[in-house]
Each structure stands twice: as C-alpha cells, then as structure tokens.
Amino acid sequence: MSDTQHPPSASPRPGSIALSVKILCTAFVAVLVPYYSWYYGPPNFLWFCDIALLLNVPALWLESSFLASMQLVSSFLLMIVWLADFLTRLVGGFFLVRMTVYMFRPDVDLAARLFSLYHAWLPFLLLWLVWRLGYDRHAWIAQTLLAWVVLPICYFFTDPIRALNAVFGPSGEYQQTWMDPLLYLVLLMVFYPLCVYLPSHLVFRRIFRERATPPALVGASAKRELD
Numbered sequence: 001m002s003d004t005q006h007p008p009s010a011s012p013r014p015g016s017i018a019l020s021v022k023i024l025c026t027a028f029v030a031v032l033v034p035y036y037s038w039y040y041g042p043p044n045f046l047w048f049c050d051i052a053l054l055l056n057v058p059a060l061w062l063e064s065s066f067l068a069s070m071q072l073v074s075s076f077l078l079m080i081v082w083l084a085d086f087l088t089r090l091v092g093g094f095f096l097v098r099m100t101v102y103m104f105r106p107d108v109d110l111a112a113r114l115f116s117l118y119h120a121w122l123p124f125l126l127l128w129l130v131w132r133l134g135y136d137r138h139a140w141i142a143q144t145l146l147a148w149v150v151l152p153i154c155y156f157f158t159d160p161i162r163a164l165n166a167v168f169g170p171s172g173e174y175q176q177t178w179m180d181p182l183l184y185l186v187l188l189m190v191f192y193p194l195c196v197y198l199p200s201h202l203v204f205r206r207i208f209r210e211r212a213t214p215p216a217l218v219g220a221s222a223k224r225e226l227d
Contacts, residue, residue, distance in 0.1 A: 022060045029057050032115050039112050043158045049075050068129040069139035073200045079123040135208035140201035144193040155185050
C-alpha cells in the first residue's frame, strides 16, 4: 500500500456552461436592453431583477461562481414572489402582493410584458448556474454593498412614480406616508440584507457546495503536504 499522501478532494466541478446557453441568454439581453432603454428609460436597469439579468451574462461567459451566487442571493426570493403573484392572478384571478399588476394592464406594451417574463425563468437559471459552478459564500456581503449603492441612487435620482426597488413604498401604486421618507429608505437598506439576502445565503450555503478550489491551488497544497 502506498503511503503517499493525497490532498483532500474538492467537490468536482460538474463542467463548463454550454455555449448554446451563453449565446441564447446574451442574445435575449442584447434585444431586451435597447427595447427597455427606449420604452422604460435607462433607470429601469436599477431594478435588482434587471441587474441580475444583466450580470447573468458575464457570470455565464466567465463561469463566475461569485457573480452567479451574488445574483442568486439578490433576486431568487424576489422573483419567486413575482412568479407566485403572476400565477395566482393568471390562474386564480387575484394578486398575492400586487407585484405583477403591470403584467395585466392593457396600456403597458405587450412586448414589455413578454420581455418581463424573464422573471419566471431567471431564478431557475441562476440556481442551475450555482449548482454547476459552486456557491461563493461572500456573495451576500457583496450584494449588500451593491444594494447600499443602488438604493440611494433610486431614491435621490429617479422618478418616485417608478418606485424602483420599493424605495418610495412597498407598492408601486402609491408612496408610503406613515414615516419619514429618509427613515424608510434607511430601514429598507437594512431590510434587504437581513430579510432577503441573509436568509437566502444561509439556505444556499447549506444546499450547494462551495466554490471548488482552483486546480493550481490544489496542486500547491498537495506539494506542501508532500514536502
């Protein structure tokens, strides 16, 4: 029996992302971006779900566990709520949280509503990506820092009627009036990390393996043990 020591085996990387997936997602975003820019205007891309869609493209091409994990933590729970709200209205005739009212408004362009159906498949694509690439445990911290930049921008530099990321109230149909707007913004900046990102992080860290150690580092570790 050989007495050669072997490094602890890291979880195997299931494989690279198929080129067809990368091309399809990139093509979708390449069509969506100019249309949304024309129909909604550039501020629309400050929505956390839109940010997740955009960052999904480099996550695919770079096969970045960090970017995929970050956007999974950011948007999975929110988009599942979006999907549940959409389906209950579509099938049952009522809204759960009125997140998808715009999807049933005839005055909203049909193309805009069809594009918005990405909310139904993107969370599952991100789940699959993280399953393939591994989960980066720093994702929720990074997403928190990003949110702390995006939310004040939405508050100070966008039209309140857009209600981006709920910075003017939980409903896009009217602004909240029960507390000082700046206090509400501060509470929202606490709410997202503690009530959305952290619970998601704890679940994903448990069910997914962490990002595999790069082969070069595994080799270096093995050499140190042999020495």
